[in-house]
Structures are given as C-alpha cells and as structure tokens.
Amino acid sequence: MSKEITSRATDYSQWYNDLVLKSGLADYSAVRGCMVIKPYGYTLWENMRDVLDKKFKETGHVNAYFPLFIPKSLFEAEEKNAEGFAKECAIVTHYRLKNDPSKPGKLMVDPEAKLEEELIVRPTSEAIIWNTYKTWIQSYRDLPLLINQWANVVRWEMRTRLFLRTAEFLWQEGHTAHATKQEAVEETEKMLDVYAEFVENYMAVPVIKGLKTANERFAGAEETYCIEAMMQDGKALQAGTSHFLGQNFAKAFNVQFLNKENKQEFVWATSWGVSTRLIGALIMAHSDDQGLILPPKIAPLQLVIVPIYKGEESKAVIDAKAHQIMQDCKRLGISVKYDNHDNTRPGWKFAEYELKGVPVRLAMGMRDLEQNVVEVARRDTKEKQTMSLDNVAESIQSLLEDIQQNMYNKALAFRNERITKADTWEEFMQLLDGKGGFIAAHWNGKPETEEKIKEMSKATIRCIPLNNKQEQGKCILTGEESSQRVLFARAY
RNA sequence: CGGGGCGUAGCGUAGCCCGGUUAUCGCGCCUGGUUUGGGACCAGGAGGUCGCAAGUUCGAAUCUUGCCAUCCCGACCA
Numbered sequence: 376m377s378k379e380i381t382s383r384a385t386d387y388s389q390w391y392n393d394l395v396l397k398s399g400l401a402d403y404s405a406v407r408g409c410m411v412i413k414p415y416g417y418t419l420w421e422n423m424r425d426v427l428d429k430k431f432k433e434t435g436h437v438n439a440y441f442p443l444f445i446p447k448s449l450f451e452a453e454e455k456n457a458e459g460f461a462k463e464c465a466i467v468t469h470y471r472l473k474n475d476p477s478k479p480g481k482l483m484v485d486p487e488a489k490l491e492e493e494l495i496v497r498p499t500s501e502a503i504i505w506n507t508y509k510t511w512i513q514s515y516r517d518l519p520l521l522i523n524q525w526a527n528v529v530r531w532e533m534r535t536r537l538f539l540r541t542a543e544f545l546w547q548e549g550h551t552a553h554a555t556k557q558e559a560v561e562e563t564e565k566m567l568d569v570y571a572e573f574v575e576n577y578m579a580v581p582v583i584k585g586l587k588t589a590n591e592r593f594a595g596a597e598e599t600y601c602i603e604a605m606m607q608d609g610k611a612l613q614a615g616t617s618h619f620l621g622q623n624f625a626k627a628f629n630v631q632f633l634n635k636e637n638k639q640e641f642v643w644a645t646s647w648g649v650s651t652r653l654i655g656a657l658i659m660a661h662s663d664d665q666g667l668i669l670p671p672k673i674a675p676l677q678l679v680i681v682p683i684y685k686g687e688e689s690k691a692v693i694d695a696k697a698h699q700i701m702q703d704c705k706r707l708g709i710s711v712k713y714d715n716h717d718n719t720r721p722g723w724k725f726a727e728y729e730l731k732g733v734p735v736r737l738a739m740g741m742r743d744l745e746q747n748v749v750e751v752a753r754r755d756t757k758e759k760q761t762m763s764l765d766n767v768a769e770s771i772q773s774l775l776e777d778i779q780q781n782m783y784n785k786a787l788a789f790r791n792e793r794i795t796k797a798d799t800w801e802e803f804m805q806l807l808d809g810k811g812g813f814i815a816a817h818w819n820g821k822p823e824t825e826e827k828i829k830e831m832s833k834a835t836i837r838c839i840p841l842n843n844k845q846e847q848g849k850c851i852l853t854g855e856e857s858s859q860r861v862l863f864a865r866a867y
Numbered sequence: 868c869g870g871g872g873c874g875u876a877g878c879g880u881a882g883c884c885c886g887g888u889u890a891u892c893g894c895g896c897c898u899g900g901u902u903u904g905g906g907a908c909c910a911g912g913a914g915g916u917c918g919c920a921a922g923u924u925c926g927a928a929u930c931u932u933g934c935c936a937u938c939c940c941g942a943c944c945a
Contacts, residue, residue, distance in 0.1 A: 379906095388939075388940095389939090392938090403937085403938090407936085407937080462943070462944090463943075463944070528945095530944070530945080532943070532944060532945095533868075533941095533942075533943055533944085534939095534940090534941085534942085534943080534944085539945080540944065540945070544945080546945080593945095612945090613945060614945090615945090616945075648945080649945090650945060652945055682903095683903065683904050684903070685902085685903065686903095717903090719903095719906085720902085720903050720905090720906075720907060721903065721904065721905070721906095722903085722904085722905035722906050722907085723905085723906045723907090724905090724906085725905050725906080726905070726906045727906080738904070738905095740903095740904060742904075743904090750904080867944095867945090
C-alpha cells in the first residue's frame, strides 16, 4: 500500500490532505464538500469534546439540544445575522418524494409536497435558540441562562477543505443570557479563556487572544473575541470565537425580563463556539513528513507496544510481559494498544503508528527482555532510548507529560519567531510573501483601509490582541496616525 | 460561480495524441510456505459496466458531442 505522504516543502495542501486521509482520521464522502470522520478521527474529537464539556460544566453551563431546522421567518428575524449567512444556506423546501412516471425505478420530488414555509438547515442556532429563550425568561431570577449544545451545522461553502471547512461540521455552540451588559461581557471573556486554556494546554497549540475588527466580526455581534493560531506554513487559523451579542438578539426575538425594580429590560447575550476545525489546527501545527504528531493529552492512543519475535515460543514470552505492562499503564490511565498481529512486520507497524501520531511506542524483543529493558521511541522528536522494565509505566507517564510540554514549547517558539513588526508597505509585503506569520503593523482603524489591504495583499487583520501595547505610529497603508499595532496574516 | 486538472479492479496507475488479439503495472486481498530489531519474500489465485449517454466506425478505454462526478487555484467563509 502506498502510504508515502507528500512532503510539506513540496506541496503543503497535498501534505495536509495526505495526513488526514492516510492516517485514518477522515475520508471524502459521497456528498460534495462533506467528510466522513473515521473512528480514529472521531475518537480524537471525543477526547477533545470530553475535556471541553467538563470545562463548560465547571463554569456553570448545562447541555441541551435544539432542532436542526429553522423556519425562514425566525431565521431572518435578526437581520445582520441572517444576511451574514444567507449566501451559504441549505434549504428544505419539500417533504416527500414519489415515483417518477417518466423514469421507472427513479424518484422525484413530489411537487404536491411543497412546504408552506421553507426550513433553513441551521448554519448556527442563534435564531431558534433565542426564539425558545423568549418563553423561558421572564424574571431576573431566570438569569443567567447558561446553555451549550453539541451539534452539527451546515454552511454551503463554495470551496471546502478537510476539517478546516466542510459543508457540514460538528461543533459546540454556547448561548447565554444575562441581566447586565457587564456580566455578558465577562461571560464572553471567560469562555474565550476556556478555549485558550484548552487549545494551549491540551492541544499544545499556542494562541493569541484578541478582538476582531468590525469587518471580521460575527454577523449580529457587538464584539467578537477570538483565539488565533499559527500553522507551520506561516498562515493563521482562527481556532475559536466568543461573541458578545449585546441586546441584538434579545430585541429581534423580544426576550425581556422583569428586573428587581419591576421594569422590563432586554437581556444581554453571548455565543461561543469551537468546531472540528480544531482537528485541522492540530494537524497543521504539529505534524511532519512522517505523519501526525498528536499531543498525549488528547491522542486517541497514547502508547503502542510492538513485539519483535521469532517463533511462537518467544511470542508467548513477549505477550505475557506486554500484557503486564498494559495492565500497569491502564492503571495509570494511559491508553495503550498491544499490536501483536502477525500480518504485518515490526517495520511496517513502526511506520504506521508514526503516521497515526501515537506519542510513544515500545518495541520489545527477547534481546530486551533478557536484559530487563525495552526500547522506547517518542513520536515528537523521533528519539529512541532504552528504558528499564522496572516501573516502566511510571516512566512512560512522565515521558508523555514531557512530550506534551515539548510539543507546546516547540510550537510556541515557532509561533513567536513568526510575529514580526513591519513599518512600511514594502516590508509588509516582503514578510507576507517570504516568512509569513503574524505581522504587527499600524492601521488607521478604518474598515475601508483594512479592505484595501486585504485586496492588495490577501492578508487580513487576525485580531487586535487583548491588552495590546499602546504605541504611536503610522498606518502601514495610508500613513495616518495610529495608536497601536494589530496582527495581520494570511489565513485559512 | 470563473480558471485548470482528473475519472481505467479496494487504492494508486500505464495505454488515449496516431482506433485493431485476451486492457498494463504496483500496492492491497485470498491460498500455501518461509520469515519477523525500520514499510519481508517465494509460488499460485480471485477481482473490470475503462464515469454515464448518444454519435462516427467493420471495430471505441482511445475520435466527436452532451451530461455527471471529483480535486486544485480564485472569490466566499469557522
């Protein structure tokens, strides 16, 4: 089987596609722009989901589920939001098929079964959720309302990319209602911190927290907070967003409550989400030409044991030792697989588990057992070492922690090297076309300038970092006065 | 939606320009055997509407037309 993957340097897109397809994370599907997430990829998503879900609950949220379909009239209630998504909606117009009289054995849409009102397949759930919240919220005592849902959404994108942009994707979307503006803003910032903490500490991908400019803001939001990550090709990726929605949705759906002074007020809202796109970020931030490199904390499989044997006798001896190690590892909460299948040889297995990004591999033969040692290979650095079999599970546990930290440090160093200041347009373009990465540059704050820069350079303002340093300077394009640098980059 | 590419076995492909036996090769799969410290080897075997439709022709994977699917680049976007 050809499992060779294209080199990063040759063709970054092809390298990425090869990684996703050949590592067993996902497949193309029969539906254009959609993707099949295979068990290995789905387990990864489940691991990520479990960590996030726990964090949401720790911060007072509960899960619920709202319908996939949104009646058009509800969808269009918040005008900016509707307009923002209008161009990428899948729409249900009929509810029945019938036999096609002109083509035996074929079906056709029954024109008699036209829906009175079209249903929009949710591209995001604000509309249906706020229409529901309206009936749940009457008093300040009903607030805050802190709900999350794990769901799929559909955005009919013109161009798709595995994990990064598929027509249907899995995500979580939190939707909260608050009595005061301040509380809602705090919620927005709190959830951004939850995301940043997760992406950095679990995915080992450093992020920059910041605010979106008006151009890049979520349709219907007052303020969009985001975390921005850096991929190995120097392009940025938005890894998560948290929106302060003001009273926009409350007004559109008439969600009011009686405050302590017995006065009607509109609630203040937030929404926040991360998606399976994070898996794309994970792949592009860490992997190499041998395959995926997955951070131990969320890897579907943390340890694989490969036996090397000659004949049934030695196999039995190694099997016994391997099972013992497995028991010890499982006791420490390490996910482990013993691959003693006879249909592939050790070399094949080594390459296969490297492709799949398993953080640690043990290779164990009679030669090792006789000396009470085992060969340990770590995926991140590809280093091999010989380790004593005494307390091997504990050694592996600390090695996993070391790998997690090392991956983060490496990604952080890479990212930090790629934040560069530019003070002239020439410098700016030169950096974009060469080194890539984030470019810290002055901007006059005007949307039309941002738009012009985007047209000329294909770079967008990724964010205005939180707690940004104030510094006088001149706009990179117009030369007008500016009080701070913002981060530009070409992005996914 | 614009530009480009591709469609031949589960996967990857040759053949197409210049039509002509039984459609090429590799991987994978099945059977048997030898192997096993970085993607094993030998022998035998199974597997095909050549994307679909129409046309040209004695004859089409190959030429013509239409359609479908898909990938890449761009606009759009998480």
